[in-house]
Amino acid sequence: GEISLAFQPIVHSGTLEIAGFEALMRWKHPRRGEVQPSEFIAIAERSDLIVELGNHALELAMRQLMDWDVQLPDARLFLSVNVSSQQVMMRDFANTLSGMKARFTSRRHKLRLEITETVLMQNPEHNSRILQKVKELGIGLAMDDFGPGYSSLAYLSYFPFDTIKIDRSFVQNIGKDTNSLSIVETIIRLGRSLRMKVVAEGVETELELTALARTGCDEIQGFLVGRPVKIEQRRFGLADMV
Numbered sequence: 001g002e003i004s005l006a007f008q009p010i011v012h013s014g015t016l017e018i019a020g021f022e023a024l025m026r027w028k029h030p031r032r033g034e035v036q037p038s039e040f041i042a043i044a045e046r047s048d049l050i051v052e053l054g055n056h057a058l059e060l061a062m063r064q065l066m067d068w069d070v071q072l073p074d075a076r077l078f079l080s081v082n083v084s085s086q087q088v089m090m091r092d093f094a095n096t097l098s099g100m101k102a103r104f105t106s107r108r109h110k111l112r113l114e115i116t117e118t119v120l121m122q123n124p125e126h127n128s129r130i131l132q133k134v135k136e137l138g139i140g141l142a143m144d145d146f147g148p149g150y151s152s153l154a155y156l157s158y159f160p161f162d163t164i165k166i167d168r169s170f171v172q173n174i175g176k177d178t179n180s181l182s183i184v185e186t187i188i189r190l191g192r193s194l195r196m197k198v199v200a201e202g203v204e205t206e207l208e209l210t211a212l213a214r215t216g217c218d219e220i221q222g223f224l225v226g227r228p229v230k231i232e233q234r235r236f237g238l239a240d241m242v
């Protein structure tokens with residue numbers, strides 16, 4: 001009961017209307033207080049714990065989607081959940097997900113998984129089959145932190161991603177150096193020609209937003225638009241933001 005999710009809005013770049021949210025794990029330790037994911041996720045990744053923790057986050061997220069069915073009967077949102085490649089590589093990941101979907105099904109809202117480039121390439125055939133099954137469940141697949149990794153492009157050709165999330169490090173240099181701007185523009189064009197959605201994360205300034213929208217980036221996430229919030233921090237819940 002110490003683990004919960006915070007939700008950060010992701011908006012359409014043209015209208016700034018909310019398209020969905022990213023779910024970010026929070027740990028409220030009885031003595032240490034709030035522990036940040038930058039501290040505990042890396043440690044959990046070094047053991048099997050990340051699988052249990054990550055599946056717990058998935059279950060919380062799916063319950064949230066069902067709540068939205070009631071609270072937001074007219075909206076169509078996605079909820080994007082981070083999954084570790086260790087979770088994906090567990091033999092029964094697709095079954096775990098379809099089991100969860102059988103218990104918690106949302107009629108209107110969609111689940112999206114965010115996966116960072118790490119070790120999926122160690123067994124590409126196997127992992128690509130798993131992700132294909134996940135996709136067949138109607139779940140979106142986003143490649144998180146796209147750009148700085150050495151095999152980012154290979155990931156796009158091997159795995160059935162439908163969304164690219166441009167890494168924050170490029171976004172935050174848009175106004176500072178022209179190379180970063182060119183790289184971001186090229187990623188957006190690449191995404192469009194692959195018919196993928198492109199999301200920019202870590203957007204903090206109007207200048208970044210304008211440059212991204214002009215180049216045709218589909219969705220925007222960052223402190224400029226909204227910080228991650230826990231449901232209990234908001235008196236009226238996320239429904240009022242939508």
Ligand code: C2E
Pocket residue numbers: 008023024025036037038041054057081082083084114144145201202203204221222223224228
């Ligand atoms: P991430 O997936 O890249 O998530 C985005 C992180 O950037 C979040 O940090 C968010 O609070 C932060 N952020 C959002 N907008 C801005 C901005 O405009 N500027 C800056 N400087 N930062 C921004 P957070 O919540 O501390 O999460 C850190 C990382 O922990 C996440 O990075 C993700 O890799 C991991 N994580 C979080 N929840 C989960 C989870 O449920 N499962 C797994 N496997 N990993 C998770």
Ligand code: CA
Pocket residue numbers: 022082114144
């Ligand atoms: Ca993410």
Ligand code: CA
Pocket residue numbers: 144145165167168201
């Ligand atoms: Ca990210």
